Amino acid sequence: MDFDLTPEQQNLKQIAYEFAKREIAPYVNQYDAEERFPMEIVKKAASLGFMGGVIPEKYGGAGLDYLSFTLIIEEIARVCQTMGAILSLPSGLAGSGILTYGTEEQKQKYLVPLARGECFAGTGVTEPHSGTDVAAMETTVVKKGDRYIINGRKAWISMLNEATFFLTFATLDKKLKSKGICAFIVEKHWPGVSVKPEKNKVGFRPLSTGQLILEEVEVPAENLVGKEGEGFKVAMCAVENGRLGVAARAVGLTQACLDESVAYAQQRIVFDQPIGRFQLVQSMITDMVVGVESARYLTYRLAHLKDKGYARVRREASIAKMYATDVAVRAAEYAVQIHGAYGCSSEYNVGRYFRDAKFLQIVEGQNQLHRALIAEYALGYRRD
Ligand SMILES: Cc1cc2nc3c(=O)[nH]c(=O)nc-3n(C[C@H](O)[C@H](O)[C@H](O)COP(=O)(O)OP(=O)(O)OC[C@H]3O[C@@H](n4cnc5c(N)ncnc54)[C@H](O)[C@@H]3O)c2cc1C
Structure with a gap:
């Protein structure tokens, strides 16, 4: 392993830290106290390509190597954890599942604007009764013709207020455990989708986090990510x-x-x-x-x-x-x-x-x- 940073990586690290000191540090304690998502700062970070991370350029990302991505997140998180979390979502929790398992249409429709910072997304795995034990999830899905009907409730989901869509999960049959789980992209404005934020959190206060409620949500078949049963x-x-x-x-x-x-x-x-x-x-x-x-x-x-x-x-x-x-x-x-x-x-x-x-x-x-x-x-x- 050679951890000597290339001149480009050193430059990126410096740019990220200077951005954090100049654009985030003067405001972070205030927006943390107010539990306010710092949209104006996130937009500036997106304009520098910080949302794009490791997502390839052809999908709207910055096409960075993982070490460069790590350096950016580390430097931003020296000043604000929440901002580090927001900038890592397209390359991590929200985007990487779509990049690896999504269809070309899904990538163009959802991943490209996400990686460009033109929209935000959340990932709904955790439920009120299942966190660590993901396969114990209770959200159900039933196939009806060319649609899937989802019912259930996710808990502690980040980007609840800002997300325009969620990568979320439901089981065809709980008895199948991990093999019954399917992944879907669900848009927030669809009928049956609602959110309930958790207020006055102890940590990560600027990140809107809470319940994603799915009641008889109709999802078109083209929004299944991966195959049926591949959701885990x-x-x-x-x-x-x-x-x-x-x-x-x-x-x-x-x-x-x-x-x-x-x-x-x-x-x-x-x-x-x-x-x-x-x-x-x-x-x-x-x-x-x-x-x-x-x-x-x-x-x-x-x-x-x-x-x-x-x-x-x-x-x-x-x-x-x-x-x-x-x-x-x-x-x-x-x-x-x-x-x-x-x-x-x-x-x-x-x-x-x-x-x-x-x-x-x-x-x-x-x-x-x-x-x-x-x-x-x-x-x-x-x-x-
Ligand atoms: C700020 C914040 C943001 C979050 N954002 C998201 C998000 O965007 N999407 C999402 O899906 N989830 C999110 N989560 C939820 C998070 O992923 C879960 O809280 C986490 O997976 C743990 O699940 P749980 O809280 O249900 O704990 P549980 O599974 O109930 O576990 C409670 C405790 O029991 C013990 N325990 C459980 N299982 C074991 C084991 N196998 N061995 C030993 N000890 C064990 C551990 O001490 C553990 O901490 C977020 C949480 C927070 C706090």
């Missing part, structure tokens, strides 16, 4: 690509915790000396330094394997996602500790990092699932 594979493809984005965002958050803790520890005077002189504070700084560097290497390795063309890197995705997000939670906790009472103040960013970090461990496969998967590979119980 489509969902796993979406989340696996999403995990690289989550790991990159966790690395960005950890770097931000480290940077702000170092700056604070150098200027806060307690017992007549900067708190950075206390070895117990230094110990927290050391853990952040080692944590961010090791998480970054695992994340870049995952991107590197994807760039080499490995179709399935499930184990490596679990390792990078679990490790980077665990490190982020610890770094956010330490950053608040180092800031003392000021960690509780909205004048500093670390309280927001602390609120957001925890949910990185939950989304796109909660970390205890990844912990189990990694052991199962080691024990030979699971192979790709």
